[in-house]
Amino acid sequence: MAISCEYKIIFGAEFCLTECPLSAPCGLFEYHRVKNIDEIPPAEENIIDVAVLDMNHGWPNLGHDSLVHLVQDTACDFQEMLKKTGLSLRVISYDVRLSGLLPARPGGRFRIYLGTGGPANIDPVKNDGVSEGSQGVHENPAWEARAFELFDAIYESEDSVLLGVCHTFGTMCRWSGVAQPTLRSQEKGGKSSGILENVLSSEGADHPWFSRFAQRLPDGRRMRIMDNRLFDLIPLKPFPSGVTVLAYETLGIGGPEGDAITMLEWARDRAGVMPRMYAVNHHPEIVDRSRQRLILERLHKKGTVTEQWYEERLDLLTLNYPDEDSEQRLALTSDFTIVAPMRYYLLREIRRRAEILSLPETVHENSILNSDSL
Numbered sequence: 001m002a003i004s005c006e007y008k009i010i011f012g013a014e015f016c017l018t019e020c021p022l023s024a025p026c027g028l029f030e031y032h033r034v035k036n037i038d039e040i041p042p043a044e045e046n047i048i049d050v051a052v053l054d055m056n057h058g059w060p061n062l063g064h065d066s067l068v069h070l071v072q073d074t075a076c077d078f079q080e081m082l083k084k085t086g087l088s089l090r091v092i093s094y095d096v097r098l099s100g101l102l103p104a105r106p107g108g109r110f111r112i113y114l115g116t117g118g119p120a121n122i123d124p125v126k127n128d129g130v131s132e133g134s135q136g137v138h139e140n141p142a143w144e145a146r147a148f149e150l151f152d153a154i155y156e157s158e159d160s161v162l163l164g165v166c167h168t169f170g171t172m173c174r175w176s177g178v179a180q181p182t183l184r185s186q187e188k189g190g191k192s193s194g195i196l197e198n199v200l201s202s203e204g205a206d207h208p209w210f211s212r213f214a215q216r217l218p219d220g221r222r223m224r225i226m227d228n229r230l231f232d233l234i235p236l237k238p239f240p241s242g243v244t245v246l247a248y249e250t251l252g253i254g255g256p257e258g259d260a261i262t263m264l265e266w267a268r269d270r271a272g273v274m275p276r277m278y279a280v281n282h283h284p285e286i287v288d289r290s291r292q293r294l295i296l297e298r299l300h301k302k303g304t305v306t307e308q309w310y311e312e313r314l315d316l317l318t319l320n321y322p323d324e325d326s327e328q329r330l331a332l333t334s335d336f337t338i339v340a341p342m343r344y345y346l347l348r349e350i351r352r353r354a355e356i357l358s359l360p361e362t363v364h365e366n367s368i369l370n371s372d373s374l
Contacts, residue, residue: 028082029075030090031068035099043109045357046086048349051103051110052093053147055118055167057137060305062292062313063165064116066285068093070339071114074346078363085359087350097124100143105153106160112345113154113161115168117283122170122181122231133183133230148175155277158270161345163338164279169264170233172279178243179233179261188232188251188258194316195326196227197253198262198282204246207265208273209369213336222250224329225262225282226316232260233281242267247280263337273369274344284338286316287331293317344368 030047033054034040043049050071054064068091075082075089082088094101097118103110120127120137129138151172154160164172173179184190200221205214214220235245246263250256260281267277286292296317300310348365 028079028088029072030088031072031093032090033093033095035095035101037101040092041090045353047088047090048112048346048353049109050089050091050112050114050346052091053096053102053113053115053164053168054093055097055116055171057097057118057120057139058095059119059137060299060309061116061118062295063283063285064093065295066283066287066292067114067116067165070285070287070342071346074343078347078350081350081362085350085354085362087353087359089346096143096147097139100140100146102143102146102150105150106157107153111157111160111349112342113150113163114342115162115164115171115279117166117168117228119167121183122167122174122233135230144171144174147171151175151277155267158267158276161269161276162278163275163342163345165283165285165338166229166281169279169281170231172266173233173261173264176240176243176266177236178239178264179235181231182234184230184232192227192229192249193312194227195330196225196282197250197255198223198225198247199250199257200247200263201245203244204263207244207246208268209275209341210246210336213332216332216336222254223247223333224326225284225333226286226330227282228312228316229281232258233262234259235261246278269344274341276345278341280337284334287334287339340368340371 032039032041052064052067056064071089071091092103094103096102103113120135121133124139124141124144127134127137127139129136151162154162170181173181184192200210200214200223204210205221213223217223232249239245244265245261246265249258249260249262251258262281265275265278268274269276296310296313299305344365347363347368351362351364354360354362
């Protein structure tokens with residue numbers, strides 16, 4: 001994998017679960033999961049806060065923890081710079097669907113927002129616990145209107161960013177009205193799950209950032225992805241100005257392009273290169289499958305997940321294709337579609353905060369754009 005925490009490389013994935021030095025008292029990384037307003041830690045000028053929109057409605061989820069670990073891994077790799085400036089990174093995860101809690105709009109403590117996957121219907125009104133696609137989830141849909149207001153504010157703020165996966169992708173599609181969530185039919189094989197394939201659109205292959213990804217793909221278009229979705233997002237045309245479809249599903253590996261959208265961009269950064277409001281309908285945040293398997297085994301031993309849930313995710317984390325390096329191809333997708341964009345904006349915030357506080361000079365975020373390691 002091109003981008004990885006140096007401690008995992010030296011000591012193995014287990015190290016980061018038990019002995020990561022960044023999470024020690026007075027370390028460079030903190031994590032807070034909040035369900036009530038009084039659990040939100042106060043803002044501090046030397047801490048860069050990242051808001052995670054947890055869309056899991058209380059369900060166990062590997063993707064949520066993976067997003068948190070991606071921020072932690074970034075702090076690990078940027079630790080010398082963070083130590084020099086006295087800055088640190090903090091993730092605050094908000095229980096959006098179950099507790100109805102949402103982070104503050106941009107302009108205050110937050111500029112970076114990450115949205116997770118989650119179960120059940122993309123339309124919260126249809127989650128009555130018994131309807132097809134609700135997966136037993138019964139939720140209060142009141143959170144959605146406030147989430148849409150947050151998305152509006154992020155869209156209008158050129159200095160803020162929202163990167164989303166899976167359920168957040170569907171919610172953003174509903175917010176913008178660009179696609180209709182549709183339960184996957186039996187003709188399509190029902191739930192899409194496993195190591196599968198998506199294909200870049202012509203716009204995606206020509207994109208200022210994703211064209212670099214296309215150059216690394218065997219045919220310039222087809223990418224390996226980790227999938228776990230009940231719903232397709234079928235485009236509703238015409239698209240609003242500025243919305244770019246970056247990728248579609250394929251109907252089986254090597255098959256034709258399907259009708260479901262799997263990557264969308266709503267806005268780019270000021271330089272017009274990196275997507276700043278963007279989401280995917282797969283799971284690129286599951287970067288380190290060996291570490292995820294350790295977490296999965298622990299959940300299973302504790303009895304906190306069902307046998308079906310465990311077996312399904314174990315299949316995802318252990319499958320490889322005999323004629324290719326599946327790990328490398330999945331890592332390439334992860335690097336270009338979630339890891340590098342997130343690191344670009346984290347590095348931008350570190351630089352920006354250092355300038356505001358007159359701290360030592362930091363590395364510019366363009367180092368991500370110019371990196372030869374990708």
